[in-house]
Amino acid sequence: MTVRRYALVALVAFAAALAAVLVARTWLAPAPRVESEVHALLHQRLTLDATQEQRIHALEAAFATRREALEAEMRADNERLAAAIEGEHGYGPKVAEAVDRSHHVMGQLQKETLQHIFAMRGVLRPDQAAQFDAAIVKALTQPAQTIR
Numbered sequence: 001m002t003v004r005r006y007a008l009v010a011l012v013a014f015a016a017a018l019a020a021v022l023v024a025r026t027w028l029a030p031a032p033r034v035e036s037e038v039h040a041l042l043h044q045r046l047t048l049d050a051t052q053e054q055r056i057h058a059l060e061a062a063f064a065t066r067r068e069a070l071e072a073e074m075r076a077d078n079e080r081l082a083a084a085i086e087g088e089h090g091y092g093p094k095v096a097e098a099v100d101r102s103h104h105v106m107g108q109l110q111k112e113t114l115q116h117i118f119a120m121r122g123v124l125r126p127d128q129a130a131q132f133d134a135a136i137v138k139a140l141t142q143p144a145q146t147i148r
Helices: 003-028 034-045 050-088 093-121 126-141
Strands: none
Touching (some): 034 093, 050 093
16 A cells, blocks of 8 residues: 555544544533533522522523524534645644634633623622532533543
8 A cells, every 4th residue: 555545544534533523522422511500500409589580581591692603603613624624634724724713712602601600690699609609610620421
């Protein structure tokens, strides 16, 4: 086999492995979102008054719209990354640019998620905020689940 064939086989194997990881992480075992755990705490374990419920519902609705927009950007970034990989067949400038862009959007989603969490915390009484803080810390520090 020539060096080109080995390189092509390696590239195909890499792409197949990457696709398998993406499929597994996306469809087989998605990690629970921190927001889901926060939502359960807010609506099941904390006793919110009607005003708190209304304010938190408004915050959640606004953030859901923004999160969907950022997730759509991330999907578009993945398509650009796939096209760059297909075009360059290696870690070239277009692949690097696509990776950097996707990291920017992921970082923006993380920042806006934290802003949303702190906005909801601002609606809570001090006793509720203490429980909320503990739940956030627990959600962010629990070990990642592995696929078996």
